[in-house]
Amino acid sequence: MDKGFLFSSYDELPNTWDEMISNTAEIRPQYEAIIECLKKISQEELSKKEELSKQLFMSQGVTFTVYNDNEGIEKIFPFDIVPRIITGAEWDFIERGIKQRIKALNLFIKDIYNEQFIIKDGIVPADLIYSCPNYLREMKGVKVPHDIYVHIAGVDLIRNNDGEFYVLEDNLRTPSGVSYMLENREISKRLYPGILPKNNVRSVSNYPNLLYKKLKDLSYKNNPNIVLLTPGIYNSAYYEHSTLARLMGIELVEGSDLVVKNHFVYMKTTNGLKQVDVIYRRVDDDFLDPLEFNANSILGVAGIMASYRKGNVNIINAPGTGVADDKAIYVYVPDMIHYYLNEEPILKNIETYQLGKPEELKHVIENIKTMVIKKTDGSGGYGMLMGHEASEEEINDYLATVQKNPSAFIAQPILKLSTAPCYINGKLSPRCIDLRPFALSGKDGIEICPGGLTRVALKKGSLVVNSSQGGGSKDTWVIQE
Amino acid sequence: MLSRAANNLIWIERYMERGNGMLSLLKVNFSANQDSPELFSWSPIIKNYNASENEFYTEDAIECIEYLIFNADNPNSILNLVTKARENARSVQEHLSRELWLCINNYYLYLTQKDLIKKLRTEDPVVFLDDLKKFHLMYIGTMDITQERGPSYYFMNVGRFLERLIQISEFTAMKLIEVSKTTDSLEQSFYWKNLLLSVGGYQLYLKTYKSSFQEDNVIHMLFQDQLFPRSMYYCVNKLNRHVKQLIDIQELEKNNTEFLLGKLESTIKYATIESINQQGLNQFVLGIKQDIKNISFSINTVYFSHSN
Numbered sequence: 001m002d003k004g005f006l007f008s009s010y011d012e013l014p015n016t017w018d019e020m021i022s023n024t025a026e027i028r029p030q031y032e033a034i035i036e037c038l039k040k041i042s043q044e045e046l047s048k049k050e051e052l053s054k055q056l057f058m059s060q061g062v063t064f065t066v067y068n069d070n071e072g073i074e075k076i077f078p079f080d081i082v083p084r085i086i087t088g089a090e091w092d093f094i095e096r097g098i099k100q101r102i103k104a105l106n107l108f109i110k111d112i113y114n115e116q117f118i119i120k121d122g123i124v125p126a127d128l129i130y131s132c133p134n135y136l137r138e139m140k141g142v143k144v145p146h147d148i149y150v151h152i153a154g155v156d157l158i159r160n161n162d163g164e165f166y167v168l169e170d171n172l173r174t175p176s177g178v179s180y181m182l183e184n185r186e187i188s189k190r191l192y193p194g195i196l197p198k199n200n201v202r203s204v205s206n207y208p209n210l211l212y213k214k215l216k217d218l219s220y221k222n223n224p225n226i227v228l229l230t231p232g233i234y235n236s237a238y239y240e241h242s243t244l245a246r247l248m249g250i251e252l253v254e255g256s257d258l259v260v261k262n263h264f265v266y267m268k269t270t271n272g273l274k275q276v277d278v279i280y281r282r283v284d285d286d287f288l289d290p291l292e293f294n295a296n297s298i299l300g301v302a303g304i305m306a307s308y309r310k311g312n313v314n315i316i317n318a319p320g321t322g323v324a325d326d327k328a329i330y331v332y333v334p335d336m337i338h339y340y341l342n343e344e345p346i347l348k349n350i351e352t353y354q355l356g357k358p359e360e361l362k363h364v365i366e367n368i369k370t371m372v373i374k375k376t377d378g379s380g381g382y383g384m385l386m387g388h389e390a391s392e393e394e395i396n397d398y399l400a401t402v403q404k405n406p407s408a409f410i411a412q413p414i415l416k417l418s419t420a421p422c423y424i425n426g427k428l429s430p431r432c433i434d435l436r437p438f439a440l441s442g443k444d445g446i447e448i449c450p451g452g453l454t455r456v457a458l459k460k461g462s463l464v465v466n467s468s469q470g471g472g473s474k475d476t477w478v479i480q481e
Numbered sequence: 482m483l484s485r486a487a488n489n490l491i492w493i494e495r496y497m498e499r500g501n502g503m504l505s506l507l508k509v510n511f512s513a514n515q516d517s518p519e520l521f522s523w524s525p526i527i528k529n530y531n532a533s534e535n536e537f538y539t540e541d542a543i544e545c546i547e548y549l550i551f552n553a554d555n556p557n558s559i560l561n562l563v564t565k566a567r568e569n570a571r572s573v574q575e576h577l578s579r580e581l582w583l584c585i586n587n588y589y590l591y592l593t594q595k596d597l598i599k600k601l602r603t604e605d606p607v608v609f610l611d612d613l614k615k616f617h618l619m620y621i622g623t624m625d626i627t628q629e630r631g632p633s634y635y636f637m638n639v640g641r642f643l644e645r646l647i648q649i650s651e652f653t654a655m656k657l658i659e660v661s662k663t664t665d666s667l668e669q670s671f672y673w674k675n676l677l678l679s680v681g682g683y684q685l686y687l688k689t690y691k692s693s694f695q696e697d698n699v700i701h702m703l704f705q706d707q708l709f710p711r712s713m714y715y716c717v718n719k720l721n722r723h724v725k726q727l728i729d730i731q732e733l734e735k736n737n738t739e740f741l742l743g744k745l746e747s748t749i750k751y752a753t754i755e756s757i758n759q760q761g762l763n764q765f766v767l768g769i770k771q772d773i774k775n776i777s778f779s780i781n782t783v784y785f786s787h788s789n
Contacts, residue, residue: 058590059583059586059587059590060583060586061571061582061583061586071553072564074590074593232572233568233571233572238571242571242572242574242575243574245574245575246574246575249575250575251483251486251575252572252573252574252575253483254485256485257483257484257485267483268483268484268485269482269483269484270482270483270484270487270632270727270732270733271482271731271732271733271734
């Protein structure tokens with residue numbers, strides 16, 4: 001292998017799967033073409049490309065505003081110019097695995113809000129459901145169209161050092177990041193003209209059409225009025241909301257644009273009230289309806305839940321799906337797959353210890369240096385304890401909190417996230433990555449856009465890919481073989 | 482269309498048009514001020530555009546331009562106007578052509594560059610102002626050739642011509658104060674010439690009336706000329722047309738706005754120089770300003786009220 005400047009500091013992490021370099025120190029076939037291409041470009045040109053990508057994000061307005069001292073600063077979500085590449089065979093496996101999982105999770109949610117067979121059959125303990133903060137009593141017995149609760153899911157996958165994909169989180173509420181999947185691809189087209197077709201990279205650009213079709217199919221009307229409900233311009237995902245609305249050609253609305261009258265939802269237009277049939281909401285359950293949930297919410301619409309229960313409006317995703325992506329419930333997903341589908345799980349779960357169980361808590365405390373502890377209802381990489389980096393004091397403090405309510409915590413062995421090459425300071429360096437494909441469920445089945453959001457921990461050695469904590473993203477290429 | 486979206490579209494234009502007018506005024510006053518600072522001081526301009534709590538005063542040209550372009554506390558600074566225009570545009574992207582959104586976003590990014598203020602302090606201020614002005618010209622051209630003719634376009638034009646009307650009346654009122662301070666007809670003609678330059682009507686005026694700046698002619702051109710795109714007559718006509726189009730496609734209810742517009746139109750159309758002089762030019766301008774305010778208020782309350 002010709003090393004050259006690009007590879008001069010590619011120090012693979014020990015005992016870690018690298019997406020580009022195999023364990024025999026060869027470049028994996030799926031990376032050959034892009035590496036050939038990169039090698040032909042001078043360091044100066046590559047850095048120019050990196051700069052170009054930043055400018056493109058800025059000028060297209062793919063930004064979020066951080067407010068500091070009343071001054072808004074436009075930030076971009078850091079983008080790494082080297083794509084992450086997935087082979088056709090790997091993708092087939094991922095696709096089958098996610099479809100299976102979403103199918104089971106959707107059946108689980110339906111079951112939980114209706115007959116609760118899975119509790120009666122002793123598979124999932126009742127107290128776990130009722131103590132879950134995202135379980136919504138308000139959804140009990142509600143009939144949802146086509147029995148679909150999770151229309152949009154963004155399942156987080158990681159690849160462990162055994163080369164296998166594991167599910168980290170299911171994200172069944174209002175998963176974000178899909179606009180970066182689309183935007184990153186647009187940038188790649190500009191950075192590497194001609195390279196995408198040469199690699200047979202599968203297109204992701206029909207995601208908005210696919211989503212629109214799924215939303216439209218939910219209504220019994222021929223020409224339903226579909227809107228996207230956003231919390232507003234101060235939300236960090238606002239760019240995504242406006243982009244999806246624009247690409248689908250639907251109206252972007254805020255809570256104050258909607259009103260409920262006689263249990264129907266209307267939007268306030270210059271020509272009076274117009275009925276709304278389908279709402280793709282990017283507002284959390286808790287803020288959706290001040291009459292039923294958080295009474296202080298100004299982001300939602302008073303009376304919308306009553307309208308929903310009457311079947312007068314569709315809400316996407318259905319309220320209450322959070323009961324199935326809770327970290328305490330996660331443990332039971334393989335059992336759900338057995339129970340509802342009578343199948344072996346395709347994608348693996350990460351071994352998870354429920355700290356509510358004394359023997360598991362004991363095991364975790366004994367092996368704390370190799371464990372990560374998380375709150376069952378936490379997200380965004382906050383409120384975690386990474387055993388290998390924490391000081392004695394931090395560990396003791398954290399465990400004291402755990403002891404107060406052990407069942408609100410789970411622990412997992414610290415995994416070796418796979419690494420992918422990133423262009424950092426003029427050279428390629430391995431950085432940890434994950435993968436969030438987006439799955440869309442509708443009355444005619446589940447479809448997954450070939451690709452997704454690859455998040456990358458840009459800090460050397462870091463395992464945290466969250467954008468709020470120094471993470472960035474990459475374009476994700478699925479190769480058609 | 483969503484009421485909020487329509488309201489945002491109107492305000493994108495109002496902010497952009499205000500910025501455009503302000504840049505013209507700054508450029509014209511910069512040249513005039515270098516010639517005769519005693520006639521063309523900065524204070525009336527600062528007073529007209531300073532909507533912040535703080536009293537601000539300077540007779541230093543660059544300081545004044547810097548204040549009106551960059552000051553973060555003044556809601557009417559170019560920076561704030563463009564920031565708000567962009568914020569509005571961002572929230573109605575599905576109603577704007579992609580090109581128009583990129584245009585506004587790029588203007589915003591240009592203005593928020595770190596070193597831009599240094600450029601103003603060290604380089605030619607006229608080039609600086611022209612560079613900003615180019616964004617407005619590009620914006621107007623981009624809107625013309627990319628925005629489909631439909632409710633968004635009509636609402637935006639309502640905002641544009643409403644703001645332009647306000648601008649003409651404000652620019653005129655500002656100059657009237659100066660004119661009234663002197664009886665020297667030469668000085669007065671300087672003011673009239675300066676007013677024409679600020680609204681971009683100087684060339685047409687020369688063609689029509691030659692190089693003699695008389696109040697009656699200037700007023701006729703600014704208020705009643707049918708071909709000058711920054712005359713009141715022209716703007717009211719356009720405003721009327723876009724409101725009618727909105728009513729025709731049932732995006733607006735027929736109501737008070739139409740009546741108020743008709744009233745203003747006839748006031749401007751049928752006024753004669755004699756009748757204006759009879760009530761006093763100042764009174765006439767004040768009356769028009771009040772009429773515009775009422776129209777703007779009527780559009781705001783009737784169509785965009787969120788209290789529904």
